[in-house]
Amino acid sequence: MSGAGLAGVDLSFRYAPQGPWAVRDVSAAVEPGVVLAVLGPNGSGKSSLLRLLSGALEPEVGRVSLGDVPLSRIPDRDRARRIGVVPQSEPSPFPISVRDLVAMGRYPHLGTWREPARRDHEAMERAMHRCSVEHFADRDVGTLSGGEAQRVRVARALAQEPEILLLDEPAAGLDLRHQMELHTLLRSLAGEGMGILLITHDLNLASRFAHRLLLLNEGHATAKGTPGDVVRDTLLEGVYQWPVRVVEHPGPGPDVRAPQAIPLARRVVE
Numbered sequence: 001m002s003g004a005g006l007a008g009v010d011l012s013f014r015y016a017p018q019g020p021w022a023v024r025d026v027s028a029a030v031e032p033g034v035v036l037a038v039l040g041p042n043g044s045g046k047s048s049l050l051r052l053l054s055g056a057l058e059p060e061v062g063r064v065s066l067g068d069v070p071l072s073r074i075p076d077r078d079r080a081r082r083i084g085v086v087p088q089s090e091p092s093p094f095p096i097s098v099r100d101l102v103a104m105g106r107y108p109h110l111g112t113w114r115e116p117a118r119r120d121h122e123a124m125e126r127a128m129h130r131c132s133v134e135h136f137a138d139r140d141v142g143t144l145s146g147g148e149a150q151r152v153r154v155a156r157a158l159a160q161e162p163e164i165l166l167l168d169e170p171a172a173g174l175d176l177r178h179q180m181e182l183h184t185l186l187r188s189l190a191g192e193g194m195g196i197l198l199i200t201h202d203l204n205l206a207s208r209f210a211h212r213l214l215l216l217n218e219g220h221a222t223a224k225g226t227p228g229d230v231v232r233d234t235l236l237e238g239v240y241q242w243p244v245r246v247v248e249h250p251g252p253g254p255d256v257r258a259p260q261a262i263p264l265a266r267r268v269v270e
Contacts, residue, residue: 005032039206099137186198
């Protein structure tokens with residue numbers, strides 16, 4: 001897989017005129033073959049940045065482009081073929097099976113009234129297998145746990161076969177095994193050429209699996225770079241307002257020596 005990168009340059013956005021900035025002067029690039037993890041405290045602008053990059057929000061200042069083309073000039077169907085989005089959660093207003101929900105990822109490829117072909121079914125089955133949801137493909141999505149439903153949403157996005165994948169806290173609700181499987185999958189997808197942006201609160205998994213990190217605070221980009229550039233005790237303590245100690249991951253594995261932040265007990269001053 002190869003494709004163009006998605007880039008937001010000097011993005012600023014607020015939800016109300018004269019209101020506070022949700023995102024202020026932030027630039028982010030989602031490049032082919034790279035996992036970019038966006039970190040920061042609650043309310044730091046992470047989800048707003050994702051929505052700006054996906055085209056769900058229009059920046060008040062700055063621009064978003066896919067390759068050399070402004071995102072706003074790309075027709076919706078073409079955009080949906082090239083960019084997959086996994087929201088943090090979404091309502092299920094009507095009964096639908098896992099298989100049918102994943103099939104919705106093929107809609108941008110089908111056109112009006114076209115029935116799914118063999119290639120479409122193969123893409124759906126491959127996506128379900130990679131997200132370990134094929135064994136409950138015929139169940140109603142409404143009967144799934146939160147973590148199971150989240151894996152189905154990831155499978156739907158993979159069924160699109162996008163060049164770019166944007167995920168808003170995809171590991172929320174997942175147990176330890178499925179957290180590790182998901183992050184391993186994202187790293188594998190990047191190895192196949194997909195560009196991935198991952199919003200997460202898990203500093204340590206981000207440091208182990210992402211190529212680059214972007215740390216937001218109050219809508220601003222506080223730090224960006226490799227995990228070693230960003231996962232530093234003085235920097236994290238300033239952003240999260242909590243003492244931490246940074247150590248190296250012991251391994252074994254490809255993530256050996258990745259920096260890991262350990263929250264410390266806050267000293268009580270008498």
